Amino acid sequence: MVGFDDEKKKIVQELVDTNNANRSVISIVGMGGLGKTTLAKSVYNDLEVKRSFNIFAWVIISQQYSIFEILKGILSEISVTPSANTIRDFSIAISEKLQKAKYLIVLDDVWKEDAWTELLKVFPDVNNGSRVIITTRFVNVAKIANPTIKPHELRCLDERESRELFLRKVFPNQNTETCCPAYLVDYAHQLVQKCGGLPLALVVLGGHVSTKPQTQDAWRKIVESMKGQFVEGGERCLEIIALSYNDLSYYLKSCFLYFGCFKEDMTIYAKTLIRLWLAEGFLPVKNGKTTEEVGLDCLEDLAQRCMVQITDREYDGSASYCRIHDVLRDVCIREAKENRYFEIYKNNDTVDYVTMSNATRRLVVCNEIDILNYSNSMLRGLFYGAEVLVNHLAFSALEEQLGRFKLLRVLCLHTSDVSEFPSEIKSLIHLRYLELEFWFLKEVPSWISHLRNLQTFNLFDDGWLEKISDSLWTIGNLRHVNLPSTSKVLPPNMGNNIPKNLQTLELVNAGSWIGNALPKLTNLCELSINGVSIDHAYALSSSLQKLGRLTSFSIFNGDEIPLDKIITAFSNQHCLKKLHLEGSLNCEQLPHNDVFPQQLVELVLCNSELEQDPMATLEKLPCLKYLELGGDAYVGKQMICSATGFPQLLSLAIKLVDQLEELKIEEKAMSCLKSLRFVGCDKLKMIPEGLKNVPLEQLDLHLMPDEFIARIKENTGEDWYKIQHVPNISI
Structure with a gap:
């Protein structure tokens, strides 16, 4: 962040002011691209702020906001489960949780006064110094939220600040005082002047210049392309963005x-x-x-x-x-409209049917509609109620409509009222990307194989799916398949016509295909399997040895996972970097570290039921950066991280390891650790002594015993000295 240090100090002081016990709303106001969110994030992550509140949440509001989605976002941030899926129940659950502690909530990008007035009731004022931060472009929104406190209206950067931000982007990780060659200083000055102190303009222009040679000729051409008169604020930013856009291939x-x-x-x-x-x-x-x-x-x-x-x-x-x-x-939307790149179909009242019926290539349906009155046969992409949108839509508006879009390459359908796979999809033979979320879908039919060009098939459901036709696997162009995580669906029967181009196969159920088809999928890079048991031991071990390009492998909901055979199968692989094993490993201890894939970067062990300390093996993995132990991964009482162990580890999470009483960190162990997270370890007695020597940046403690938390109370807790150097502590 450049240029807002003084403003940040003022906001932090207002947040932590112990003389103001009322729930206060603090507003940051400014035009788009001025740095409101950047400033709010810097405040939100400030050490003093983090230590002054107990509950934190950050939610984005935007122009087309949904109260339901906003409340859902707050619930996930504060870890609360409502009694029912309604706005009223969401509001009650949030309010009850916030009444119990001092909270800080950030509402980012509020456009309308109504958004605040609708949310006001879920933020209780119990005179404990809780705060709400609002970022907005509009002063009237700030004044409605809190008429008594003057909003923080951001200014443009001055010349010195502008130069610093610009040069940081052009010459990253260099000293801004010395990085710019003398023969380019004048051009840099002219370019900075063109931005008028607007941070977004400086950042985008700096990014554009960073791709050019560091020569007078190259920089002079950029200056000359911006010869127009200076335009205020947002218009200047749009002009600079247009310059960067036009420079793209x-x-x-x-x-x-x-x-x-x-x-x-x-x-x-x-x-x-x-x-x-x-x-x-x-x-x-x-x-x-x-x-x-x-x-x-x-x-x-x-x-x-x-x-x-x-x-x-x-x-x-x-x-x-x-x-x-x-x-x-x-800018994307404006340019797309001119080029008929895509249209956003909002509702029947505002659609220009003349424009819509011509040659636009993609259609995004945002709002609930009765019928899609749209006749463009040249359509290449249709997004209907998908994650690109706000809500799921009823499928009825599309009935007998899909078949007319013969040239579709991309189809995303997320609806809540379909139980059968729409038969019209059968005729869309040019489809390459198909994403479906049908809450009541029971079967993927055999005619799915008509889609011979299909590359990506993403299927999400709400637990109703029972059958996926084996004909799916006869599509030779398939590259990426993501299936719903449900045990109802039978394992695939791939036969001889397997998709040899397959690179991603996610959440497929275990079965005989592991021995028959898996070894032939030699292009697989990412694989996750549900429900592996000891019965699959030999087939899985044999097959994995033939998948030389595998970078990520996961087992979910495993029964007894044949660890010894799986790890042996990986020992000759050179690409595997991510391993996730969920289920009993059917052994007392992990194998020797030499047997483990040495290039592992991320490892998750869950419900492993290991009886001997896994750290003795894992701490010797030279590339390991992310480690998570979950459930009953280990059923012993003590874990020891020995000296010089975990040389590259950045993040460690220990969740619901119920029997763990002590974690020891010896001197010089975990010398790179940045993030440590404990969740629900009921018997863990205290923070490790060795943590005082670890350069930790983030400590998260969730559902930990009261005695454990009492020992680390700031300044007075007997273990506070072990973590007083940690800037971000979340309890």
């Missing part, structure tokens, strides 16, 4: 515009986005790389240009989740 332009299909402020799963790009045919062919790898490169390129944000990363460092600033999303 043709395929990156398509990738960027696709973000407009997703709802405002949504966090987007990177793999879903890349598979959509793949289905649309956006991704170029590059020698030595899969199209999925090219897709990740495209996402990273857009992130480097600061046109999108990577919000989370996978165990291997690749992008896991991303999002787009709402100002940039507005």
Whole structure:
């Protein structure tokens, strides 16, 4: 964060002010791109703030908000389960929880006064100093929320601050005072001036410049392309975004515009986005790389240009989740409308049927409609009630409509009133991406095999599904299959016509296919299986040895997992980085660390029922960064992390390990640990002594015994000295 240090100090002081016991609402106001959310996040994560409140929640409101979804988001943040799935029950559950402790709630991006007035009743005022932070573009929203406290109206950055932020993006991880070559200083000054102190404009322009050679000629061309007169605020930002957009290659332009299909402020799963790009045919062919790898490169390129944000990363460092600033999303929508890239169908009253019936390539249906009166036979993508939208929609509006879209490549249908697979899908032979969430669906029919071009098949249901036709596995182009986690569905019978291009197979039930078909799926990278038992031991071990490209393997709801044979099967693999084993491992202790895959980065063991301390093996894995022990992973009383153990570990979570009484961390163990989480370890007596030597940044304690918590009470607890150096402690 650049430029808001003084404003941050003021807000922090208002939050922790012990003289004000009332529940207060603090507002941060400013135009889009001015840094409201950035400032709010910095305040929210401040050490003094973290130690002043007991309950925290951050929810995004946006323009098209749903009170139901907002309350649902708060519930998940504060770990409360309501008695029923209604707004009233959600409100009661939240209010009851918040009455019991001092809370800080952030409502990010509030557009309408009604949003606050509808939420007001769930934030009780019990005179304990609780606070609510609102970020908004509108002063009237701030004044409605709290007429007595002046809102924090953000200013534009001054010249020095603007230069610092710009250079941070152009020359990352360098000293901003010395990083810019002397022959480029004048051009840098001119470019900074063009941004008018607007942080988003500086960030996007800096990202754009960072992709160019550090030469006078290259920078002069950028300056010359921005010769227009200075325009105030948002218009200037849009002009700079347009400059960055126009500089993109043709395929990156398509990738960027696709973000407009997703709802405002949504966090987007990177793999879903890349598979959509793949289905649309956006991704170029590059020698030595899969199209999925090219897709990740495209996402990273857009992130480097600061046109999108990577919000989370996978165990291997690749992008896991991303999002787009709402100002940039507005650019996507504006550009898409001009190019007929996509249309957002809101309701029957506002649709321009003349425009809609022409050549727009994608249709996003946002609101409940009676019938989809739409005749564009050139449609390539249809998003209907999917995760890109606000709510599930009734399927009736689509009845006898789907068949007219013969050229569809992407179809996302999330509805709540369908029990049969829509037969019209059969005629959509160009489909490459099919995502369905039908709450009452019982069967995937045999004609699914008509979709010969299908690459991605995502199926979600609410526990009703009983049968998936084996003909699914005859589709030779299948790459990614995600199935619902339900034991009702019979294991697949793949036969001889197996999809040899398959890279992802998620949540398939265990069965004879493990021995017959699995060893032939040699392109598999990600595999998760439900319900593995000792009966599958030999077949699974034999098959896994032939899957040389496997990077992630998971077993869920396992019975007795044949650990010895599975680990032996992995010992010759060089790609496996993520391993998740849920179920009894049918052994007293883990095998020697030399037998484990040495390149493991992430490991989850749940309900393993190990009798001997697993740390002796796991601490010697050289690349391990994320470790979670859950359920009865270990049934002993003591775990010891010995000196120099876990050299790369960044995150450790120990959840519901009921018998654990003591965790010992010897000197120089876990020397890189940043995050530690204990959940429901009822017999754990105290925080480890050795934690005082660990460079921890985040400590999360959830459902821990009262005595355990009392020992770490700030300044007065007898174990406080062990964790007083930790900046973020959440209890």
